[in-house]
Amino acid sequence: TMSLPEGYTIRRTKKDDFSGVTSVLKVLTMVGDVSQDQFHSLIDHWDSVTIGDIPMYNSTVIVDTNGEVVATGNVLVEKKVIHECGLVGHIEDIAVRKDQQGKKLGLILIQYLYKLANEYGCYKVILDCDESNVGFYEKCGLKKAGVEMQIRF
Amino acid sequence: TMSLPEGYTIRRTKKDDFSGVTSVLKVLTMVGDVSQDQFHSLIDHWDSVTIGDIPMYNSTVIVDTNGEVVATGNVLVEKKVIHECGLVGHIEDIAVRKDQQGKKLGLILIQYLYKLANEYGCYKVILDCDESNVGFYEKCGLKKAGVEMQIRF
Numbered sequence: 001t002m003s004l005p006e007g008y009t010i011r012r013t014k015k016d017d018f019s020g021v022t023s024v025l026k027v028l029t030m031v032g033d034v035s036q037d038q039f040h041s042l043i044d045h046w047d048s049v050t051i052g053d054i055p056m057y058n059s060t061v062i063v064d065t066n067g068e069v070v071a072t073g074n075v076l077v078e079k080k081v082i083h084e085c086g087l088v089g090h091i092e093d094i095a096v097r098k099d100q101q102g103k104k105l106g107l108i109l110i111q112y113l114y115k116l117a118n119e120y121g122c123y124k125v126i127l128d129c130d131e132s133n134v135g136f137y138e139k140c141g142l143k144k145a146g147v148e149m150q151i152r153f
Numbered sequence: 154t155m156s157l158p159e160g161y162t163i164r165r166t167k168k169d170d171f172s173g174v175t176s177v178l179k180v181l182t183m184v185g186d187v188s189q190d191q192f193h194s195l196i197d198h199w200d201s202v203t204i205g206d207i208p209m210y211n212s213t214v215i216v217d218t219n220g221e222v223v224a225t226g227n228v229l230v231e232k233k234v235i236h237e238c239g240l241v242g243h244i245e246d247i248a249v250r251k252d253q254q255g256k257k258l259g260l261i262l263i264q265y266l267y268k269l270a271n272e273y274g275c276y277k278v279i280l281d282c283d284e285s286n287v288g289f290y291e292k293c294g295l296k297k298a299g300v301e302m303q304i305r306f
């Protein structure tokens with residue numbers, strides 16, 4: 001496993017990360033208008049739902065030496081009937097700030113998230129991505145498993 | 154949209170569905186040893202986590218005229234930062250009893266789940282499946298969106 005650049009830290013997302021997280025996520029897709037209040041309510045929701053002691057949401061940030069958010073991602077833990085009431089981790093909303101690419105932050109973040117999921121006892125971790133990102137996720141240790149399908153409203 | 158065969162009903166999964174749900178899910182994958190107590194704790198968890206008024210888990214069963222569970226599926230609702238703190242529905246663990254195939258129960262179940270997700274305000278519903286099930290999900294109104302990747306522990 002890789003290590004973070006000197007002085008960078010990785011930790012759970014908190015309310016103070018409002019502007020950092022909303023801005024880094026613009027690399028991934030449409031963020032739109034999110035107010036500080038909406039973000040704070042989201043963090044309250046993320047912090048409130050658990051499976052016993054396990055947080056369902058595990059939104060994580062990597063912060064640089066200036067205290068700025070440079071990458072973010074989440075792993076949502078779901079409890080199922082199958083696999084003996086098994087847990088599955090869904091890796092979601094991975095984004096790395098454009099000017100920080102080449103430092104392996106994406107790899108470190110993904111490995112951090114699936115290590116978390118493994119410690120929680122998940123029997124697998126899954127994610128969905130574009131065909132163009134398959135190579136990156138393979139380097140992170142994932143393998144193709146199936147097809148993502150959607151309906152948009 | 155299709156309608157259920159005469160006398161069949163569709164509703165949220167409850168504790169009494171222990172043997173029906175665990176047995177129908179064997180069509181999909183490994184269920185393993187699940188005790189009634191474990192199932193009841195799972196239902197308690199499923200019923201306890203919400204996003205405001207919206208249940209995060211929406212496990213659903215179709216029940217036949219004898220009161221037996223003949224199909225089951227879930228839609229897990231996730232709240233994100235992206236898409237203005239948007240909601241996404243994850244359709245999971247769809248199974249129809251082998252001897253009930255040909256009655257469009259799978260189609261009715263999927264449409265029921267994505268209608269729920271739509272009513273909750275989700276901006277999209279996604280699911281992962283094998284390449285061999287793409288045709289079925291296309292008939293249900295979904296389109297290919299990406300690649301599912303996994304790590305198993």
Ligand SMILES: CC(=O)N[C@@H]1[C@@H](O)[C@H](O)[C@@H](COP(=O)(O)O)O[C@@H]1O
Nearest residue numbers: 029030091092093094127128129130
């Ligand atoms: C591994 C990863 O980060 N996958 C993301 C997913 O988590 C995110 O929610 C989605 C947003 O796309 P959308 O704007 O089309 O909903 O893109 C990608 O599939």
Ligand SMILES: CC(=O)N[C@@H]1[C@@H](O)[C@H](O)[C@@H](COP(=O)(O)O)O[C@@H]1O
Nearest residue numbers: 182183244245246247280281282283
């Ligand atoms: C739409 C649908 O029902 N997809 C299911 C998924 O929900 C389920 O959790 C998984 C179990 O497979 P596993 O036993 O390999 O984890 O199979 C399929 O991908």
